[in-house]
Amino acid sequence: MALYDTLGTTYGRTRQPDPRIAAQIHAALGNAADVINVGAGTGSYEPPQTTLAVEPSQIMLAQRPPRSAPAVRAAAEQLPLCDNAADAVMALLTVHHWSDLAAGIAELRRVARRRIVILTWDQQIFREQFWLVREYLPQAAAFDDSRAIPTDRLATLLGGARQEPVHVPHDCTDGFGAAYWRRPHAYLDPQVRAGISMLAQTGEDVLAPGLATLADDLATGRWHDRHADLTARDTLDVGYRVLVSDS
Numbered sequence: 001m002a003l004y005d006t007l008g009t010t011y012g013r014t015r016q017p018d019p020r021i022a023a024q025i026h027a028a029l030g031n032a033a034d035v036i037n038v039g040a041g042t043g044s045y046e047p048p049q050t051t052l053a054v055e056p057s058q059i060m061l062a063q064r065p066p067r068s069a070p071a072v073r074a075a076a077e078q079l080p081l082c083d084n085a086a087d088a089v090m091a092l093l094t095v096h097h098w099s100d101l102a103a104g105i106a107e108l109r110r111v112a113r114r115r116i117v118i119l120t121w122d123q124q125i126f127r128e129q130f131w132l133v134r135e136y137l138p139q140a141a142a143f144d145d146s147r148a149i150p151t152d153r154l155a156t157l158l159g160g161a162r163q164e165p166v167h168v169p170h171d172c173t174d175g176f177g178a179a180y181w182r183r184p185h186a187y188l189d190p191q192v193r194a195g196i197s198m199l200a201q202t203g204e205d206v207l208a209p210g211l212a213t214l215a216d217d218l219a220t221g222r223w224h225d226r227h228a229d230l231t232a233r234d235t236l237d238v239g240y241r242v243l244v245s246d247s
């Protein structure tokens with residue numbers, strides 16, 4: 001069974017694509033005439049010229065909106081596609097789940113005619129900049145240490161890539177790990193946590209003490225006193241990065 005057959009049951013509810021991040025990803029794809037989305041999930045951020053989505057989880061495939069691009073159940077490590085199958089291939093918030101990263105990246109390079117776009121995060125920046133893991137849930141940060149892919153390693157596997165920061169809007173509609181950086185109460189909602197693999201895979205028992213402290217700090221105003229600077233910000237760089245590689 002694919003990991004997201006258990007993690008992904010509520011994905012469509014909390015993980016709606018954010019239009020500002022979509023604009024950045026679509027700009028990164030440039031003028032690609034056709035795009036293949038690997039690790040596509042429910043289809044977030046697919047541009048209109050998407051010709052195929054590749055996704056191993058049936059639960060995720062079932063949540064793709066009607067009329068989205070055709071999809072095939074497969075994994076990045078063995079793409080059922082010919083060489084040079086599309087101008088561009090994108091892989092968004094997925095490489096940290098792959099069982100064989102090098103094989104998956106080699107497959108992206110085989111299938112992309114011109115460009116590969118990857119959305120991931122820099123774990124060192126994430127740890128330093130994101131108050132949730134720094135102050136309340138260090139166990140979640142430790143879990144991410146075990147799976148985060150250094151962006152420089154990705155760039156090397158890609159044969160070179162430029163890296164762009166993705167600044168997370170304060171009202172981000174895609175509920176990934178740091179999406180609620182200015183809406184701290186959201187992390188007390190089990191449905192929100194279920195849509196964030198870093199939290200879902202760390203486990204509720206492990207998170208409980210840190211979440212109780214967060215609830216207390218929100219009730220007493222301690223969180224707001226400590227993070228007054230955040231309330232004045234519209235976006236935050238917590239380490240999310242788009243990598244763009246041309247062949």
Ligand SMILES: C[S@@+](CC[C@H](N)C(=O)[O-])C[C@H]1O[C@@H](n2cnc3c(N)ncnc32)[C@H](O)[C@@H]1O
Pocket residue numbers: 002003004015038039040041042043044045054055056057060074075076077091092093094097098099197
């Ligand atoms: C966090 S979701 C991201 C989905 C989508 N790209 C998005 O941005 O919303 C991670 C996805 O990677 C998929 N995935 C996990 N292992 C994979 C693999 N080996 N090859 C391709 N996709 C994989 C999961 O099933 C899941 O749909």
